[in-house]
Amino acid sequence: MTKPTFDMEAAIQALRDGKDLTGKDGILTPLIKQLTEAAMQAELEQHLQQDDSPNRKNGSTPKTVKSPSGSFELHTPRDRAGTFEPQIVKKHQTQLTDELERKIIALFSLGTSYQDIRCHIEDIYGIHVSNGTINSVTDKLLPELQAWRERELDAIYPIVWLDAIHYKIKEHGRFITKAVYTILGLNVEGKKELLGLYLSEHEGAHHWLAVLTDLYNRGVKDILIACVDGLLGFPEAIASIYPKTEIQHCIIHQIRNSLKYVASKNQKAFIADLKCVYKATTLAAAEMALDELEAKWGEKYPLVIKSWRNKWHTLSAYFKYPDYVRTAIYTTNAVEAVHRQFRKLTKTKGGFANENSLLKLLYAGMLQASERWTHPVQNWNLTLSQLSIHFEGRLDAHIEL
Template sequence: MTKPTFDMDAAIKALREGKDLSGKDGILTPLIKQLTEAAMRAELEEHLASEDKPNRKNGHTSKTMKSSAGSFELDTPRDRAGTFEPQIVKKHQTQLTDELERKVIALFALGNSYQDIRTHIAEIYGMELSNGTINAVTDKLLPELQAWRERDLEPIYPIIWLDAIHYKIKENGRYISKAIYTILGLNIEGKKELLGLYLSDQEGAHHWLSVLTDLYNRGVKDILIACVDGLQGFPEAIESIYPKTEIQHCVIHQIRNSMKYVASKNQKAFMADLKCVYKAATLNAAESALDELEAKWGDKYPMVIKSWRSKWPTLSAYFKYPEYVRKPIYTTNAVEAVHRQFRKLTKTKGGFANENSLLKLLYAGILKASERWTHPIQNWNLTLSQLAIHFPERLEKYISL
């Protein structure tokens, strides 16, 4: 039987009429079908020529193939002896390339729902994908995620930021809140690197201890500065694993927590006085401003002042550095930016069916976010010089100044 050939004139005419190259009824789909079938027939001819025993062609079987150009019926040639194993399109293979899978994962990494992904694939490629198919494709991220979570880390990170974000995950028929612990590091080159994601039933210093132990076991032997929120017991958890690490409590977290206890009519005036504390040029000036804050507001808001006093050693650690070092460490904003990326991905989802469905989505988001982390943070060379002075003998083996 003579095989139909691709009609170039008809294709050019269709193109001029504005028809799509790919997708449902795409111009290129018949050409891809023709080229694939021709290649497979040549593959069978080569197989038959190499056989010692008598063998011959035995018709073909049809199956629906999915490709980036659209779906089509592929006629796969057969041999009488059943020894032919096609390589171009293998048995049980239904996708011509992995381009479709890459497209699904790319859409998934942008936070698209399965419904949005199905609609997009149908419009572009002219094929229908089930939720099960999409789930099977995105599940391919899970082994990669596991390898990423277990990878070896660098021996020293000059700065790390630690924070948690919460999600609803279905467990035993009901949705419960769980914490995702995120650790963002700044490596010796000044580039951001997400060190790990950890999931727990709730945020707490005890679980942070296991997280830090995991970092140590994966090769992190020293951390110069750890920027954390105000969780009770957090500094002690860090100190138990990294006793030489300097703790910097997030000033912005402290301000937010303080303002919860200040009457709305006093917030503007209180904030103006508080700004003199955390924006002071020197530690002495900050402590004087704190004294003045207490003198003015201590009777009205004693618990707020007490909180600043009790945490002052870790709240004020950044004052010893110049402005370009203070900026990245006085707040956990760097890791909160990662959490903002996570929220963009998950904003349309009220909850997750299981832990893996959440983790693979966040991991896809990490891959997307880290594409921008190709350069050191601003003033990194100056920052590194300052850290070498403040932390003598801890950086020399890793850098040459």
């Protein structure tokens, strides 16, 4: 067996001279090479001892191997019969460990471009990786993503936020805008959980119906409160699958939509009056403030007032709860925070080559974001008590009393 001939004194001197331990021409690269080749020789000798047929060593085959300590030429030993299968560095294996793959996926999860990933790997390890290699590594997320999208879910979620975000994806040679439907749930333990990511060409109640049907088929039999934007037909889509679910329209979405129809010179005064509506302490006070808003602005902006009147039942649902519950449900901020994380990942991307290239990036980003969702949301025990009262009996089988 070939013994390592690593020159320790030369390595120490190189270290004193400021030479890098790892990376291209790193001090440790020759040692890694020698130790690996020695271990493979030991593997071959053990194989020959256990082989009853006439067999012997038959030289070696060189190949370039990438390791975190740098690239080097590895001489893989052979046997005459061709029955030797090395295990330390297997046939066709070109990376010594999966550390590089983990590094590539970690960088990818931060939204790092392929070009920057290549530069980073080359700078740190002295290894050149192609876009094809990076794509092959990140594609390993796809089976994991599919399993995640098909996993069984809890039977009940006290609160669910639903919203969509839009991206450009290449199809048949041109980029088209598609909606990614995001469903964020709060489980009975008060912890956030992304229930699913769905892709469709358009955002609409019809497509949301398909999403909700999938949730039901994956085990979600009840939702207490669904927080949604102002999409037409959305409450009806939810009611068709979850007829007992309470709908809370997002107040922030409603305000934004209202301001589109208010002249810029009046917006400051209008918002001040509108704040008296949605910041009211009671439902009665809110309705009185809405009457005053209509008396002052109704003639000038009838469409805005009509919109608030038509949606008042679902816009005002949160008034029955104390402040700590209201904060959680009166907007879709929780799911929009997920979308802000997605936008950080995709801000340098003008468009995506296909659906998988987008979904695997969002999934990688979601895994990183969900690492912070290990604790219940604030005041969860109090919130759960309130929900148990307002939705009597529906939580009993799912919580420990």
